[in-house]
Amino acid sequence: MSRADKTLTKQIYQVTLDETNTKVMTLVVTTLCAQKVGGGPVNRARAFSSSPHTAFVATYRFSDRNTGSRFRVPAAAGKLLK
Amino acid sequence: MTLRTIAVGVCLTLACGALATAKPKKKKKQQQQQQQGKPSKALKSAFKELRKLKSYRVDFSVKGGTARGAGHTVQNPTVSHSWSAQVRGRVDNLNGGVAFRLRRGGQSGAIQDGGNWKALLATSQGRLIGRLFKRPEVALGEALRHSRRGKWLPTPSDGQPSLAPGTAAAPSQGTQSRAESKKKASSEQNKALMHVIRIEAPAQEAVKQFNRIVASGCFSEG
Numbered sequence: 037m038s039r040a041d042k043t044l045t046k047q048i049y050q051v052t053l054d055e056t057n058t059k060v061m062t063l064v065v066t067t068l069c070a071q072k073v074g075g076g077p078v079n080r081a082r083a084f085s086s087s088p089h090t091a092f093v094a095t096y097r098f099s100d101r102n103t104g105s106r107f108r109v110p111a112a113a114g115k116l117l118k
Numbered sequence: 119m120t121l122r123t124i125a126v127g128v129c130l131t132l133a134c135g136a137l138a139t140a141k142p143k144k145k146k147k148q149q150q151q152q153q154q155g156k157p158s159k160a161l162k163s164a165f166k167e168l169r170k171l172k173s174y175r176v177d178f179s180v181k182g183g184t185a186r187g188a189g190h191t192v193q194n195p196t197v198s199h200s201w202s203a204q205v206r207g208r209v210d211n212l213n214g215g216v217a218f219r220l221r222r223g224g225q226s227g228a229i230q231d232g233g234n235w236k237a238l239l240a241t242s243q244g245r246l247i248g249r250l251f252k253r254p255e256v257a258l259g260e261a262l263r264h265s266r267r268g269k270w271l272p273t274p275s276d277g278q279p280s281l282a283p284g285t286a287a288a289p290s291q292g293t294q295s296r297a298e299s300k301k302k303a304s305s306e307q308n309k310a311l312m313h314v315i316r317i318e319a320p321a322q323e324a325v326k327q328f329n330r331i332v333a334s335g336c337f338s339e340g
Binding site for chain 1: 155160161163164165167168171172173174175176177178179180181182183184185186187188190192197204205206209211215218219220223226227228230234235236237238250251252254257258260261264271313314315316317318319320321323324325327328331
């Protein structure tokens with residue numbers, strides 16, 4: 037059995053810009069957390085490489101800048117957006 | 119006394135030699151940095167550009183689970199979701215009208231649930247969206263907060279810039295001199311540089327984010 041070891045975590049942002057360095061094309065947010073395997077201590081040097089670890093990778097891809105069409109927000113939904 | 123003078127002279131000659139050999143490398147690095155600028159500055163201007171946009175589309179996906187290897191590839195994801203959002207003005211339209219939320223407003227939002235509109239965090243699907251799909255401008259703002267730690271990702275083969283796919287410079291033909299064609303190829307390469315910034319946030323940020331993921335209930339969803 038393994039469980040997350042929150043004393044050893046890492047968060048990495050990777051931003052890809054366009055060739056003019058003024059527009060974000062993608063943003064990748066990687067959250068890593070070491071895993072304790074079998075109750076033994078975590079090897080800090082290998083925690084995020086050869087050892088199994090928890091990873092969450094969130095990817096945002098941006099497109100259609102200033103070209104989107106209008107959309108209608110239903111009144112009932114609009115009331116909840118306050 | 120004379121011996122000391124000779125020794126000092128030899129040392130100086132060696133040091134000058136070392137400096138002379140190190141100069142081109144340093145100059146190349148400086149040129150590359152000048153060309154790209156500071157990562158924090160580039161990120162700031164990109165963040166401003168995104169905030170100023172009247173509308174844009176964002177496709178979001180999240181994968182989570184146990185990973186192995188330095189690439190952090192999740193083999194059997196416990197969590198795997200994807201959503202898209204059309205951002206226009208102050209409102210995000212999620213998955214083509216299934217849910218709405220404010221572009222820059224706390225946790226408020228609305229989601230369709232069995233024909234009724236409910237607060238975003240009142241349903242399990244809404245909680246997943248609210249906790250996992252952070253607003254793009256918020257996520258980018260957080261990256262910007264730690265941008266001083268940012269670094270341009272090194273290009274492959276040390277000094278040879280990586281080209282975007284399908285943009286390799288064509289070899290010159292005909293009357294162009296070798297120097298001219300070399301210059302042209304290098305400028306084309308510079309244009310096609312992949313501009314990737316990597317920022318490692320402090321560990322407490324990672325703990326916060328991890329707690330947020332756990333609070334989404336995505337683990338119990340399977």
